[in-house]
Amino acid sequence: MQNREGKVMANRIPRVPVREQNPKVRATNFEEVCYGYNAEEAQLEATRCLSCKNPRCVSACPVNIQIPSFISKVVEGDFAGAASVIAQDSSLPAICGRVCPQETQCEGSCILGVKGEPVAIGKLERFVADWSRENGGVKTEVAEPNGHKVAVIGSGPAGLACASDLAKLGYDVTIFEALHRPGGVLVYGIPEFRLPKDEVVEAEINEVRALGVKIETDVIAGRTVTIDSLLDDEGFDAVFIGSGAGLPKFMNIPGENLNGVFSANEFLTRNNLMKAYRDDYMTPIHAGKKVVVVGGGNVAMDAARTALRLGAETTIVYRRTENELPARREEVHHAKEEGIQFAMLTNPVEILGDEKGWVRAVKCIRMELGEPDESGRRSPVAVPGSEFEIETETVIMSLGTSPNPLIAKTTGGLETNRRGCLVADENGATTRAGVFAGGDAVTGAATVILAMGAGRKAAAAIHEYVKGL
């Protein structure tokens, strides 16, 4: 369809639904929930884009992907061209297409969303990235080696994005990863059923490797090496710290150290990184018949849906209402479809154990919403005398995470704020020359795409810094 100026007219059809695994079936397996679009569906959905002159979606994207431009390539059936457009701004599109909170970013600002459903930008990005990967990937130009070495701490989204950009500029980049497998939260945190590890994460990391980036696993910054030893002894010109926010929070209520109480990090790491759900891995995991997950973020949804798949009847306990759940709507929707129970306006006050020291129940108190707090959310207030017990075998604490203090403690001149986050300016420069940081290590727990954006900004700042040496 073209109008008189030759401009492609948008197709006024409803949003093309995406195929998903049946909820009853997927509740018992760890395969990916969403099948994604095929070429036909993607092309049809792409025709809905208005190709706005001032696309609000682009400015709402933390890495400013040229969204209307890649979508118009999809309409034309030029999927390789679409992949090249995305590759200019994102090094991990198959990941972002799956885990970005599009509803609050690109899709949240799509003009079609005012009266109807926004364009399925995330699903289109995923389609293009998957197609590209299966068809040889995007050829990226890498500059001649410039003779400078940069160390990147952490192989999560921030580190991978920073390393890619620097490698393209001709830097000799080495990523140091503490765990045995690269990917950070993409590998230890986000479950297989949302983000397949071998097919998607490993493949995108291999794209980064193909740019010449080296990845050394089993190296803990602050223990195996220090930032100082990298700069002084190993000849790195600059260091980027993208070590994430890996330290789990607990509630500090009685009974939290009973057997059967886990951090979401432990539960998810055992299952995702250590593959406890697979018979051919030795990792033990304890779910039992009943699991209570405390918290309302994406990690809580991931932990609950993992427990469900391990065969447990699972309840999410959250102190505010469903409207305040910080998790993505899609994740809440999927969790409900799969049969997760939601106990809202409920807050644990104590974990009760049996005579052997194992969890037997969570003692909770009913909450009601009071006045809005500084975040604008109405703060929950306990209803006196409303305590009750939820019987359970396992409790999973999913209350957020903060940055690991190890690097700040072992590096001179690196300032942190009161939340333990590294202090860095908008370009990622820390309080120490030559040391840059970005992602959750600076902001506290946030999203994959914000970490990627921070990694890219820091790469540009590192380039400027090294040029000035």
Added chain:
Amino acid sequence: MYSFSKEKTTMYEILTKEMLTPTICRMRVHAPRLAAAALPGQFLIVRATENGERIPLTISDYDKDTGSVTIVTQQIGASSSEIISFEEGEAFKDVVGPLGVPSDFTEMSDEELRSQRYIFIAGGVGTAPVYPQVKWLHERGVAVDVIVGAKTADLVIYKEEMEAVCDNLYLCTDDGSAGFKGLVTAMLEKLVNEDGKKYTQAVAIGPMIMMKFATMTARKLELPIIVSLNTLMVDGTGMCGACRVTVAGKTRFACVEGPEFNGYDVDFDEAMRRQTMYKAEEAAENENHKCRIGRGK
């Protein structure tokens, strides 16, 4: 089956292997970054195979020059059996560390150190991580006595190595087949109360139950005591919290805030209970993996 050349050592290759007892194995492993950074009191994590668990193990020696670390493993379950089944020339999938905070004394000045008199209490396989601590102190001219406890004479490890670096070695066995017949705690009491030994600091490393009783004895003797907690762990970097212990009424992570703590402050009963967290799952795993222990080579 391994095309292993002497010129090039692969990462995490087992350079030497010897069985110290029928169930306790000593291996020297190629891990240059780890060897260069390790200090007494720290530990490491081994993942033997792609499908294996991450197993925290104590470092019983390290050598910056050869880039090797020494680990001592006791065969207990499926994972330790898997580690022990590796032979010289083969390589572990991963060895990561050093983890944890080095022993307090590594931060002390030589002058401060020489005013101290240390007594180490080692139990069973816990003797191995005591060795680098005693060696470190001995090299700095610090007086160190060591009590080593084992069930029988056959299970005593590191006897000669320890004798070379300590002032006095006191062996204890449950059956009296070597040294003193009785528990390490009885020996500690005897040394202080009967032999008039004056110590300023005790360090106990061994089974949790031994460290609990060693702490009770030390308290009675008004002797400060450090213990090294071998808790459950996954990552060992502060990420999972499986290693939570209550110390002086507060929850601490043994992996990043320990493994060494003031013994008086540790809730040993909770720590012992938490060690059994995956007992049921591990029993099932041991059944499943019996077939794999020989790895069908």
